[in-house]
Every structure is written in C-alpha cells, then in structure tokens.
Amino acid sequence: MKLTYGNxxxxxxxxxxxxxxxxxxxxxxxxxxxxxxxxxxxIANYFPNIEIYPFHSKDVDGPLDTECALNVHRYLKGMxxxxxxxxxxxxxxxxxxxxxxxxxxLDDPIKGKINGVPRWGNVRGGSKALQNRRARWTMHKEHSxxxxxxxxxxxxxxxxKERGFYNVSERKRDPGRSDEKQVDYGTYMPYLYVDKxxxxxxFKEHGLMKELYPMTKxxxxxxxxxxxNYPDPCGRxxxxxxxxxxxxxNLL
Numbered sequence: 281m282k283l284t285y286g287n288x289x290x291x292x293x294x295x296x297x298x299x300x301x302x303x304x305x306x307x308x309x310x311x312x313x314x315x316x317x318x319x320x321x322x323i324a325n326y327f328p329n330i331e332i333y334p335f336h337s338k339d340v341d342g343p344l345d346t347e348c349a350l351n352v353h354r355y356l357k358g359m360x361x362x363x364x365x366x367x368x369x370x371x372x373x374x375x376x377x378x379x380x381x382x383x384x385x386l387d388d389p390i391k392g393k394i395n396g397v398p399r400w401g402n403v404r405g406g407s408k409a410l411q412n413r414r415a416r417w418t419m420h421k422e423h424s425x426x427x428x429x430x431x432x433x434x435x436x437x438x439x440x441k442e443r444g445f446y447n448v449s450e451r452k453r454d455p456g457r458s459d460e461k462q463v464d465y466g467t468y469m470p471y472l473y474v475d476k477x478x479x480x481x482x483f484k485e486h487g488l489m490k491e492l493y494p495m496t497k498x499x500x501x502x503x504x505x506x507x508x509n510y511p512d513p514c515g516r517x518x519x520x521x522x523x524x525x526x527x528x529x530n531l532l
Contacts, residue, residue, distance in 0.1 A: 284481075290470050292326065305332070305423060307426065308323065309334075309412070312351075329362075334364065338368045338370050355492055369415040373404045382407040383406070394457075428470070433471075434475065435477075445518055476526035500518070
C-alpha cells in the first residue's frame, strides 16, 4: 500500500517485498519515539487484520524512554484492539560485557563500518544496538514473522550542515548512503528511504499532534552525556535537531 506524507512515499508491505501479502501478524519495535509510534499507527490503521506484537528495550540508563513507550502503547492499544500487550526486554548500555562486544565489532574491518564510516557513533550506542538486535531476534523467532523497525533517513546533508547538527548525526543514515535492505534477517524497515518529515506528516494528517505527539520522546542525551536540562530535551543532540527540523515549531 502506497502512503504519502511530507511529500514522500513508502509502499507498506509492498508486493515486491511481500509477494504473498503481509503476514497475519507482525512484531513492532516500540521505542517510545515518534518514528515507531507512527509506524505502529500506520500498520494498525491500514492493515486492521494484522495482529501486532510490540516490544520495547528498557534501558536502565534511559528510564524516560520506557515511560514514553508504555504511554504510547496504552494510547495506540486503546485505538486498535489488534495491538497486543507490550513485551519489555531489559538492556543496559553500560554493561561491560556488551561494551566489549560493541568495541570488538567496531574494530572489525568488515562489521565495524558501513560505507566506510563507523557503524555506530560510539561504543555505548553500539552496546544498546547489539542488545536491541538480540531482542529483535528473540521476537522474530518466537512469532515467526518480520520485526518492523522505523529507522528513517537523515535530513538532507545541506540542511544538517546549515543547522549545525551534521557532526552529531550518523553518516550511515545520510541520504543515499545506507547499504541496508528494507527486509533483511527477519527485519523490515519501511522508513529506510524517507526522512522524519514523512513521520511529521503522519502525525499532522491523522490528528495525532494533540495527544500522541506529547507522549513521545526524541532526545538521546541524558545526564551522562552532558544534558544539564535532563529530564527535559537537551536541544543539541541529533534527535532534538532532527525533530525540530521535521516539525518546525513543534520541537518540545
């Protein structure tokens, strides 16, 4: 199904990627952020016969993310009964075992880079990504279906440079640079080739700005990253800047 928001189009569960049609059930990674909330909404709204099994990675270093995920899940489940209970996995970005695994992967000449740039911005990010990967694989195996992730593309490079947040963004997500596939190893990423203005369009056109939007969280910098405004958004990280650009006057 082709859906257009923010002058960008995705083909959700396209026949090219799903020749037999979408599965009767899907898993959705629900982070508590705007992207995953919008994707869960689109699947539930346009594919009402699909059962949705959401999960969330609860990071001891990011308790607000879990609070937001719980609120988003409660809101969407109230709208769509096909959304099942939220499963929560415990993760810890500071775990030395996972930090070492992340460092080992970053040091690997093949696994550690995408298009010649580091896979993750830092080791802590890698630790969380690896633990999230484990959670996705667990859900994929348990439900024998795809795990839908809402990873989107960066804003245009010239926009990020002009607004001063190019250096805090992940290069692998720059337009045209991702070598990831929309469907790979049981993961489906329908937002891979659209940016957050697509997400903003979903919220605005479906009347989700008043209730759902305030439930979400985008800022990725806590006290350990120098956010002196915590628990309020730092206003300096990539996610704050990306959100500000996509929604313009709706940063907070």
